Amino acid sequence: MSLIQVKNLTFAYDGSYDNIFEDVSFQLDTDWKLGFTGRNGRGKTTFLNLLLGKYEYRGHISASVSFEYFPFPVANPEDLTLFVMEGIVPEAAEWQIKRELSLLKVSEDALYRPFESLSNGEQTKVLLAALFLKENSFLLIDEPTNHLDVHARKLVSDYLRSKRGFILVSHDRAFLDNCIDHVLSINRADIDIQKGNFSDWQENKRREDDFELAENDKLKKDIKRLSEAAKRTSDWSDAVEKTKNGTRVGGLRPDKGYIGHKAAKMMKRSKATEHRQQAAIDERAGLLKNIESAESLKLAQLPYHQDRLVELAGVSIFYGEKTVCGNVAFAVERGERIALSGPNGSGKSSILKLICGEDLTYTGTLRKGSQLKISYVSQDTSHLRGNLSDYAAAHGIDESLFKAILRKLDFARVQFEKDISSYSGGQKKKVLIARSLCEPAHLYVWDEPLNFIDVLSRMQIEDLLLEHAPTILFVEHDSEFCRRIATKVVEL
Incomplete structure (x- = not known):
C-alpha cells in the first residue's frame, strides 16, 4: 500500500x-x-x-x-x-x-x-x-x-x-x-x-443535499424573522429617543437619562439581532455549493396519424459479401420505446441507419409511414466542430432553445464561446441530444446516446422520456437506462 x-x-x-x-x-x-x-x-x-x-x-x-x-x-x-x-x-x-x-x-x-x-x-x-x-x-x-x-x-x-x-x-x-x-x-x-x-455515494449525496436544502430553507426563514425583529427594535429605539425632547407630562420633564439608557438598550438589542442575522446569512452562503441542478427537459414530438410508424419483415443487410444481420422482423408502433439489443457486431446500428434512410444493401421489406419525420442521434461525434450558433443554423433549429437545453444539461455559458471540437466526449454527445430534442419528429432514433454522458444527465434524459413518452427506437448498453425506459426489447 x-x-x-x-x-x-x-x-x-x-x-x-x-x-x-x-x-x-x-x-x-x-x-x-x-x-x-x-x-x-x-x-x-x-x-x-x-x-x-x-x-x-x-x-x-x-x-x-x-x-x-x-x-x-x-x-x-x-x-x-x-x-x-x-x-x-x-x-x-x-x-x-x-x-x-x-x-x-x-x-x-x-x-x-x-x-x-x-x-x-x-x-x-x-x-x-x-x-x-x-x-x-x-x-x-x-x-x-x-x-x-x-x-x-x-x-x-x-x-x-x-x-x-x-x-x-x-x-x-x-x-x-x-x-x-x-x-x-x-x-x-x-x-x-x-x-x-x-x-452508496449516491445515497449519501442525496441525504447531504436534502439536509442542506432543509437547512437553507430554515435559515431563509430565520433571516427574514431576524430582519423584521431588527427593524422593529430599531423603530422602537428611535421612537423612545424622540421622547427625550418631548413636552412636560403632568408638569414634569422627561427623564432624559432613563430614556437614553432605554434607547441604548434597544439599539444594542437591535445590533445583536443584526449580528445573528448576518451569521445566518454567512452560514447559508456555505450551503448548496454542491447541489447539482437537474432541470426537466422537453422535446418537440409531433403527433402521427397512424398507429404503425415502421415495419421490417425478413430484412438482411450486407456490406459487400458480408451479411451484417439476417431475417430481422419487428414493427415500431406509436408510443413504443423499443430497445434494440444484441451483441457487438449483430447489426444494431445498421438497422437504425437503414430506417433513417441511409443507402445500404439489403433484402426483405422495409415499410415506413408516409411523411414520417425522424430525428437521429448517431454514435459518432468526430464530425462536430465550429461554434454552437452555426451548428444550430446549419440544422435549422432554434438557437435559444438549443442553448437552453444545453444549459439544463450543465453547460456553463463560457462553453458557448468555445469550438465544439474542444468539448469533452460527453459534451459532444449532449450537443447531438440537444439538437434532437429541438427537432420536431414523429420518431426518435438514438444510437448509443449515453456514451460518455454523466450519470445526472442520464437521469434527466430518463425522466424526459418517461414524462413525454415519445416514440423512440434506441440502442443503449446501460442496463439501468434500458430497464427504466424500454417498453419492448427487440433482440438481434
Whole structure:
C-alpha cells in the first residue's frame, strides 16, 4: 500500500480563462478500486492526464507508483494480437497473457488474428488484459464500457472486481456498483472521496443535499424573522429617543437619562439581532455549493396519424459479401420505446441507419409511414466542430432553445464561446441530444446516446422520456437506462 498525494493543485488549459482545478488537495490509496465520477467537462480525463505528467500545473502531485492509461493507441493494428500484447507487456509470458484473456472470455485464437480484425469489444478486453499484466503500476481506466454490449460489460466489471489499484472513469451505474470500493467525485465546489460503491455515494449525496436544502430553507426563514425583529427594535429605539425632547407630562420633564439608557438598550438589542442575522446569512452562503441542478427537459414530438410508424419483415443487410444481420422482423408502433439489443457486431446500428434512410444493401421489406419525420442521434461525434450558433443554423433549429437545453444539461455559458471540437466526449454527445430534442419528429432514433454522458444527465434524459413518452427506437448498453425506459426489447 502507498499513497498518491495531491496538494494545492491548480490547472487551466493554455488560452483558457477558467480553471479546471483550483487549489484542490486530497490523497488516494493505491490499493483502492476507485470509481471516478462527475458531470461532463469537470476534468476527469484532465486529472488522469495530470497524473501522467502530460501538462504543467501549479501545486504538487507525488506518488511512489507509475501510472498506466487506458485506452492507449496501438501503433500497428495490422499485427497479430499476440505481438500487440507482447509490445505492451514484453515481460509477460505467453501463458500469463492467455490466462488474462481467458478471464475475459476472449478465445485463444484471437491472439493469432490481426488486432484490427477483432471487434471493438474484443479489442477493449485485450487492452485491459495487457494493462493488468503491468506490474507496480496504478491503472487509469477511462471509459472502458463505450464499445461493450451488456454481456461484455458484466464480464469486464467482474474482471475489475477481482483486481485492485485503479481509477475507473465510467457513468454506467450497474458497472460501477459491481467493481469499485471507493468513489472520487468532482463536485461543483470541491472534490470528495467516500468509501463504498456508486449507489452508496449516491445515497449519501442525496441525504447531504436534502439536509442542506432543509437547512437553507430554515435559515431563509430565520433571516427574514431576524430582519423584521431588527427593524422593529430599531423603530422602537428611535421612537423612545424622540421622547427625550418631548413636552412636560403632568408638569414634569422627561427623564432624559432613563430614556437614553432605554434607547441604548434597544439599539444594542437591535445590533445583536443584526449580528445573528448576518451569521445566518454567512452560514447559508456555505450551503448548496454542491447541489447539482437537474432541470426537466422537453422535446418537440409531433403527433402521427397512424398507429404503425415502421415495419421490417425478413430484412438482411450486407456490406459487400458480408451479411451484417439476417431475417430481422419487428414493427415500431406509436408510443413504443423499443430497445434494440444484441451483441457487438449483430447489426444494431445498421438497422437504425437503414430506417433513417441511409443507402445500404439489403433484402426483405422495409415499410415506413408516409411523411414520417425522424430525428437521429448517431454514435459518432468526430464530425462536430465550429461554434454552437452555426451548428444550430446549419440544422435549422432554434438557437435559444438549443442553448437552453444545453444549459439544463450543465453547460456553463463560457462553453458557448468555445469550438465544439474542444468539448469533452460527453459534451459532444449532449450537443447531438440537444439538437434532437429541438427537432420536431414523429420518431426518435438514438444510437448509443449515453456514451460518455454523466450519470445526472442520464437521469434527466430518463425522466424526459418517461414524462413525454415519445416514440423512440434506441440502442443503449446501460442496463439501468434500458430497464427504466424500454417498453419492448427487440433482440438481434
